[in-house]
Amino acid sequence: MPTLTIDNRSVTVPAGTNVLEAAKGLGIVIPHFCYHEALGAVGACRLCAMRFEDGPVKGIQMACMVEAKDGMVVSTVDADAAEQRSHVIEWLMMNHPHDCPVCDEGGECQLQDMTIAGGHGIRRYRGPKRTWNNQDLGPFVVQEMNRCIQCYRCVRTYQDYCGGDDFGVMGTRNRLFFGRFRAGRLESPFSANIVDACPTGVFTDKTYRFKSRYWDLQEAPSICPHCSLGCAVIPGARYRELQRVRSGINRQTNGFFICDRGRFGYGHANHPERPRHPRVDGNRVDWREALLALGGRIAAQVKAHGPASIAFLGSPRATLEANWLLGRWAGSIGSDRILFDPHPQRDRAARTLAAGLGDLTRSQEEIRHSDFILLVGADPLAEGPMLALAIRQAVLRGARVAILDPRPVALPGAATHLPLLPEQLPLALTALVTGDFATFSRQQQSLLAGIAARLDQTQRPVLLGGSDLLGAAGVDALLATARHFDRPERRCGAALLLAAPNSYGAALLAGDRPDADHLLDAMLAGAVRSLVCLECDPFQDHPDPGRVEAALARLELLVVLDAVPGQAGPRAAIFLPTTVPAESAGSFVNQEGRMLAFAAAFPPGIPISVTGAGDHPPRSFRLDTPGDEPRPAWQLLALLAGLEPELETVRAALAAADPRFAGLAGLDPEGEGMRVSGPGQQPPAPARPRLHCVPEGTLRLLPVESFVGSELLASLSAPLAPLRPEPEVLLHPDDAGRFGLVSGAAVRIATRFGQLQARVRVVTEMASGLVIVPRLRGSSLACLVPGGPADECEIARGEDP
Numbered sequence: 001m002p003t004l005t006i007d008n009r010s011v012t013v014p015a016g017t018n019v020l021e022a023a024k025g026l027g028i029v030i031p032h033f034c035y036h037e038a039l040g041a042v043g044a045c046r047l048c049a050m051r052f053e054d055g056p057v058k059g060i061q062m063a064c065m066v067e068a069k070d071g072m073v074v075s076t077v078d079a080d081a082a083e084q085r086s087h088v089i090e091w092l093m094m095n096h097p098h099d100c101p102v103c104d105e106g107g108e109c110q111l112q113d114m115t116i117a118g119g120h121g122i123r124r125y126r127g128p129k130r131t132w133n134n135q136d137l138g139p140f141v142v143q144e145m146n147r148c149i150q151c152y153r154c155v156r157t158y159q160d161y162c163g164g165d166d167f168g169v170m171g172t173r174n175r176l177f178f179g180r181f182r183a184g185r186l187e188s189p190f191s192a193n194i195v196d197a198c199p200t201g202v203f204t205d206k207t208y209r210f211k212s213r214y215w216d217l218q219e220a221p222s223i224c225p226h227c228s229l230g231c232a233v234i235p236g237a238r239y240r241e242l243q244r245v246r247s248g249i250n251r252q253t254n255g256f257f258i259c260d261r262g263r264f265g266y267g268h269a270n271h272p273e274r275p276r277h278p279r280v281d282g283n284r285v286d287w288r289e290a291l292l293a294l295g296g297r298i299a300a301q302v303k304a305h306g307p308a309s310i311a312f313l314g315s316p317r318a319t320l321e322a323n324w325l326l327g328r329w330a331g332s333i334g335s336d337r338i339l340f341d342p343h344p345q346r347d348r349a350a351r352t353l354a355a356g357l358g359d360l361t362r363s364q365e366e367i368r369h370s371d372f373i374l375l376v377g378a379d380p381l382a383e384g385p386m387l388a389l390a391i392r393q394a395v396l397r398g399a400r401v402a403i404l405d406p407r408p409v410a411l412p413g414a415a416t417h418l419p420l421l422p423e424q425l426p427l428a429l430t431a432l433v434t435g436d437f438a439t440f441s442r443q444q445q446s447l448l449a450g451i452a453a454r455l456d457q458t459q460r461p462v463l464l465g466g467s468d469l470l471g472a473a474g475v476d477a478l479l480a481t482a483r484h485f486d487r488p489e490r491r492c493g494a495a496l497l498l499a500a501p502n503s504y505g506a507a508l509l510a511g512d513r514p515d516a517d518h519l520l521d522a523m524l525a526g527a528v529r530s531l532v533c534l535e536c537d538p539f540q541d542h543p544d545p546g547r548v549e550a551a552l553a554r555l556e557l558l559v560v561l562d563a564v565p566g567q568a569g570p571r572a573a574i575f576l577p578t579t580v581p582a583e584s585a586g587s588f589v590n591q592e593g594r595m596l597a598f599a600a601a602f603p604p605g606i607p608i609s610v611t612g613a614g615d616h617p618p619r620s621f622r623l624d625t626p627g628d629e630p631r632p633a634w635q636l637l638a639l640l641a642g643l644e645p646e647l648e649t650v651r652a653a654l655a656a657a658d659p660r661f662a663g664l665a666g667l668d669p670e671g672e673g674m675r676v677s678g679p680g681q682q683p684p685a686p687a688r689p690r691l692h693c694v695p696e697g698t699l700r701l702l703p704v705e706s707f708v709g710s711e712l713l714a715s716l717s718a719p720l721a722p723l724r725p726e727p728e729v730l731l732h733p734d735d736a737g738r739f740g741l742v743s744g745a746a747v748r749i750a751t752r753f754g755q756l757q758a759r760v761r762v763v764t765e766m767a768s769g770l771v772i773v774p775r776l777r778g779s780s781l782a783c784l785v786p787g788g789p790a791d792e793c794e795i796a797r798g799e800d801p
Contacts, residue, residue, distance in 0.1 A: 001013065001015060002017075002070040003070055003071075004022060004055070004068050004070070004071065004072035004074065005072065005073045005074065006022060006026055006028060006074045006075075006076065007075060007077060009028075011025055011026050013068050016067060018041060018063065018065070018066060018067055018068065019063040019074060020035055020063040020064045021037070022068045028076055029117065030050065030063050030076055031047045031048060031085055032045065032047050032063075032064060032114065033092070033111075033114060033149060033151040033199050034064070034151040034152055035048065035064040036156075036157075037256065038255055038256040038257065039156045039157060039160070039161060039197070041064035041065050042156070043062045043065045044150070044152045045092065045149070045150075046062060047085055047089060047092070047114065047118055048062050048063040048085075049061070049062060049063070049081045049084045049085050049088070050063050050075060050076045050081045051075045051080065051081045052066070052072060052074055053073045053074065053075055054071065054072065054073035055070075055071045055072035057069070060081050060084060063076075082119055083119075085119055086118060086119030088118065089114065089115055089119065090120045092150070093120060093125075094129070095130040095146070096111075096200075097146050097147060099147070100112065103147070103201040103204075104204040104205070104208070104209055105198075105204060106201070107213050108214040109199070111147075111149065111199055111200040114199070129146075130146075130175060131146055132145035132146055132148075132177060135179045135180060135183045136183045136184070137179070137180070137184075137185065137191075137203075138184065138185025138186050138191075138722070139206060140185075140186070140192045140205070140206055140207065140263075140264060140719075141186060141191060141192055141194065141195060141203050141204070141205070141206055142205075142206045143179060143202065143203060144201055144202055144204070145178070145179070145202060147200045147201045148176070148200065149199075149200055150174065152169065153194075153197045153198060153199060154167075154194040154197060155167065155168055155169045156197075157193050157197040157257070158186075158188060158190075158191065158193070158194050160396075161193075161257070161389070161392075161393075162190040162257070162389060162392070162412060163188070163392050163412025164187065164188030164190070164412070166180055166186065166187045167179065167180055167191075167194075185722070189259055189261070189381060189707055190259055190385070190389065190412075191260055192205065192260055193247070193258070195246075196246055196247050196256070205244055207264060207719045208243055208244040211238070211243050211244075212236075212243055216238050217243070217244075218236065218237045218238065219234050219235065219236045219237075219601055220234070220235070220582075220599040220600060221234060221248055221598060221599055221669040222248070222598040222599065222601060223588050223596050224245075224254075224262040225713055226261050226501075226711050226713055227261075227262075227383060227385070227497070227501070227711070228384060228497060228498035228499065228500060228590055228591040229364065229386050229497075229590055229591060230250075230588055230594060231247075231250070231253055231254035231258050231262055232247070232248030232249060232254055232596075233245050233246070233262060233263075234247070234601075235582040235601045235602075237601055240602070240603075240604075240605035240606060240608060240627070241270055242266045242269040242270055242582055245258075245264070245265075245266045246258075247263070248670075250671075250672050251365055251672060252364065252594065252672045252673065253363065253364050253365075253590065253596075253672075255364070255365070255389075258386065259389075261385060261708060261711070261720065262385075262386075264717060265711075265713055265714035265717045265720055266717060267716060267717030267718040268563075268580060268712075268716040269580045269582055269583070271565065271716050271718075272610070273565040274563070274564060274565060275562065275563075275564075275575065276604070276629055277577060277629050278290035278574075278575065278576055278577065278629065279574070280573070280574050280575075281573055287629065287631075290576060291636075293574055294559060294576075294640075297530075297557055297574065298333065298530070298557075298559075301529060301530045301556065301557055302333055302334070304529075305529050307333050307334030307335040308334075308335060308337060308528075309528055309530060310330075310333065310335045310528070310529070310532070311337035311519055311522070311523075311530070312327070312329070312330040312337065312338045312339075312531075312534070313339060313340075313342055313516070313519070313534065313536055314326050314327070314338070314339065314340035314509070314534045314535075315500070315502075315506070315534050316346075316498070316499060316501070316502050316505075316506040317501060317502060317713075318502060318536070318633055319502065319584075319586030319588065319633065319634055320502060320509075320587045320589055320595070320654070320661070320664075321650050321651065322534060322586070322633035322634040322637055323502070323505065323506055323509050324654050324657075325634055325637035325638055325641050325643070325650065326338065326532070326637055327509060328637075328643070329637055329640045329641040332641055332642060336513075339513055339515065339519060340507070340509050341503070341506055341515075341516065341536075342533075342536050343541050343543065343785065343787060344516045344517045344542075344686065345471055345472070345787045346468070346503070346787045347506075347510065347515050347516065347683065348471070348515060348683040348686070349471055349472050349474075349475050349498075349787075350467060350503045350506065350507035351472075351507040351510055351680055351681065351682065352472045352475040352476055352479075352683065353479070353496045353498070353507065354504055354507040354508050354680030355679050355680045355682045356475075356679070356682075357496075357592075357593060357679070358679060360482050360486065360492070360493050360494040361493065361592045362494065362495045362592065363594065364387065364390040365390075366462075367387070367390040367391065367394060367462055367464075368394055369397065370399055370460045370461065370462045370493070371458045372399060372402075372454045372455065372458040372460070372462070373402070373461070373464060374462070374464065375391075375402070375404065375409065375464045375465075376405070376425055376429060376463060376464070376466075376470065376474070377404070377465055377468070377470045377474060378405070378409075378464050378466035378469075378496075379405065379409045379704065379705070380409075380411065380464075381409075381410060381707055382704065382705040382706050382707055382710070383466055383468070383497040383705050384497045384591070387495075388411055388412055392411070395414060395415075396413075400416075400454060401413065402416045402417075402418070402450075403415050403416065404420050405417070405419065405425075405469070406420060406469070406702065406770055406772070407730075407766055407772055408763045408764075408765040408766045416447065417765055418444060418447045418448070419766050419767040420767060421700070421769065422469050422700075422702065422790075423790075424440075425469060425470060426474045426477040429474070429478055430477055431448060432451060432452045432481055433480065433484045435449075435452065437449060455485045458490075459490045460490070460491070460493075461485060461493070462493045462494065463478055463482045464495050465496045466497045467496055467497065467498050468704070468786045469787075471787075472683065475496060479494055495591065496591055497591060498591045499787070501588040502588040502589055503591065504591055504592075504593055504676075505587075505588060505595075508589065508660060508676065509658075510680070510681075511680070511681045512681040512683065512684060513684075515683065515686070517686065520542075520547055523551035523552065523554055523555065524550065524551050528555075529555060530556060530557035530559070531555055531557070532559040532560075532561075533559065533572075534561050534633060534637075535561060535562050535578060535633060536562075536568075537567055537568040539552075539567035540566060540568075540712070540777075542785065543785040543789065544788070545753075545783055545785075546753070557574075558572045559573065559574045559575075560572035560576070561578050561633050561637075562578060563577065563578045563579060563630060564580075564713065576631075576636060577629055577631070578632065579604050579630045579631065579632050580604075581598060582601045582602065583600055583602060583603060583604045583630070584633075584634075584635075585597070585599050585600045585632070585669075586598060586632065586634060587651075590673075592675070593675045593676045594672075594673045594674065594676075595667060595673050595675070597668065597669045597673070603628060604628055604629075605626060606626040606627030611626050634647065634650055638650055648665060651664045652665050659678065660676045660678035661676060662677055697794065698792040698793060698794055699769060699770060699793060700770045700771065700790065701749075701751060701771050701773065701784070701791040701792060702773065703773050703774075703784035703786045704772055704774055704775070705775060705786050706725065706774035706776070707723070708720050708724055709724050709725060709774065709776040710775040710776065710777065710786070715778065725774070725776065726758075727756075727757065727758040727759065727776050727779045727780065727781050728758050728759045728760070728761050728774065729747060729749065729759075729760060729771050729795075730760075730762075730763045730770075730772035730773075731760055731763070732762075732763065732764070732768035732769070733762055734768045735768055735769065735771075736760065736762045739797070740797065741795075741797060742760070742762065743762045744759060744760065745759065745797060745798075746798035746800050747759070747795055747798045748795070748798040749771065749793050750795075751791065751793045753783045756773075756780045756781060756783075757780055771795055
């Protein structure tokens with residue numbers, strides 16, 4: 001590790017660190033524009049000049065372009081270097097319109113800071129300025145090209161880091177234009193990262209435009225709730241309205257960027273139908289009356305039918321603290337009927353992962369540095385978008401990628417794709433271990449043999465799976481395969497995409513308890529008379545909604561705690577509104593087993609834009625805040641479980657009761673988190689296999705997740721509406737030909753859920769014999785929940801509306 005001296009202060013940095021980063025470690029801010037830690041150095045802006053007085057490099061050099069070496073003596077305050085910086089910043093600012101008062105970047109603009117730091121405070125240029133006509137870049141990003149200083153950050157983020165190909169740079173010298181060949185929506189699912197990367201106001205958030213200044217926002221470090229990766233985000237609110245989400249920094253998870261779903265999926269917090277008041281028997285009541293009614297009715301159920309008649313259903317989208325307190329409350333009344341996922345197959349897959357992952361686990365940062373990646377039944381852009389960017393960074397470093405999946409999996413990088421049916425995925429994993437590929441075609445054998453050779457020969461291979469397609473048996477096979485190829489001298493890792501932000505934490509708490517199918521059996525048999533649902537909706541989350549309807553219809557008492565509108569809340573005898581993640585503190589355990597804490601950005605309440613009907617807030621005095629009744633679920637459950645409703649107290653009690661979560665109380669919401677220190681338990685066998693036959697003339701129905709439209713919270717976000725697709729199904733050309741269908745044709749799909757309508761998209765890069773259906777909430781396809789047992793369907797040409 002080299003040691004160098006900067007402004008008479010010594011610093012030791014890791015090998016490969018540039019001098020600009022070394023200075024930052026001492027708290028010395030060197031003016032810069034083009035440099036970004038995630039993008040590296042290109043020396044485009046020429047603003048970080050400093051004098052190297054001694055060592056292997058001498059003279060005035062660009063700090064971002066010089067690697068720190070032992071013995072370097074550097075001055076950032078040298079007069080010649082300071083003069084050069086002042087000239088450079090003046091040149092860069094010649095064509096800038098100086099429109100800070102009307103610029104959305106005002107208050108958090110790197111250009112403002114670095115202009116003054118670079119020694120340029122008086123504008124001397126009085127000549128004509130270069131001007132541009134702005135492009136319409138779609139619903140998320142606003143372009144103000146006249147503010148550009150040609151730092152290249154946007155194109156390096158969009159093209160180089162994120163893999164987009166519809167945005168770039170055109171022109172010469174100081175007449176550079178950053179945009180598209182023609183106006184239109186930016187197509188990359190990571191498009192709005194150019195907003196965070198841009199150091200000026202050239203690209204700003206269109207959904208946030210002219211709403212607030214940076215200093216007006218209430219912000220706090222948080223965790224994205226839209227998938228299981230645990231990306232760091234910073235939500236910002238004003239006037240009780242969540243107005244934007246920007247990327248936080250966690251080098252072990254998302255690094256510096258986030259996907260557009262995580263950035264613009266905040267609308268669930270402001271949803272007009274969001275339940276905000278406690279209700280008992282459909283009537284609005286205050287919190288005291290609601291909690292008294294809940295306690296009284298639970299006690300009556302215990303007295304009448306015993307504690308075993310009450311079941312408690314947690315959720316993988318509820319915090320670790322809330323789920324644990326739900327179990328503690330169940331234990332306090334004597335009930336052992338507690339589980340944490342209403343989806344049986346996803347529950348068993350997550351528990352299998354938690355029981356067997358161990359030291360195989362890999363963070364996104366480790367995946368970014370792997371040299372061979374095998375995806376098995378995983379579609380990152382749909383199930384965990386930032387994982388696709390982690391894979392891309394590995395490819396840019398020379399890694400190879402192979403995909404075993406029935407879907408046409410798209411990645412922002414080169415990959416070899418072998419379409420296999422879902423039931424073939426565990427067989428392929430086993431074959432990679434045994435070397436026996438006899439059950440596969442000749443072409444498949446050749447590709448699988450090559451994959452096995454790479455797993456055996458590369459230095460940092462990683463197997464990435466998806467819980468929906470693999471199921472518990474497939475997860476077990478994935479982990480066994482990783483163990484087989486893992487050796488002390490060259491480690492092989494594994495990771496799995498789960499369904500929700502706390503799926504792993506819920507799996508750890510579940511232990512070896514029966515799954516939700518056992519619970520439905522007990523309801524149908526009359527053994528369970530009451531159900532408490534924590535931030536879950538069995539009607540929408542279980543893959544057999546008809547069976548859920550029949551089972552829950554037999555209940556005498558349904559209690560629901562939730563933050564978003566759904567089907568369970570309106571049917572509940574007692575409903576308690578809870579907060580969304582941006583409104584409360586808590587913690588999730590992401591898919592690699594990393595505990596991640598988050599803080600509350602703002603308190604709940606109906607936005608002033610709603611209470612004022614878009615005009616000035618109502619001019620009437622009141623002591624309360626409209627819509628402020630939602631409470632953190634952990635706070636409510638702490639009261640019900642007999643604990644002090646303080647987060648520190650709850651976390652200390654949780655860590656004391658379960659040593660796997662030691663260190664939870666000390667987690668920093670702005671830190672990188674820490675991995676849990678122990679495994680989960682294997683789930684029990686399924687309740688009973690469902691009888692399954694394949695009628696002639698049918699195709700296998702495969703519901704899957706999509707980038708927008710499938711995930712619950714994102715589906716409730718108005719800013720994401722422009723990305724919402726039309727209902728569609730994917731067919732292989734062979735199957736489309738059999739049924740006389742072409743892309744764009746209307747089809748009617750006959751399933752056990754009824755008749756469904758959609759459009760066909762014919763795709764070559766998928767397995768034949770399947771009807772792949774991206775789940776789309778709010779449409780006829782909403783009933784198709786990914787990850788459930790196998791189903792068949794009939795497909796026929798439909799009628800155009």
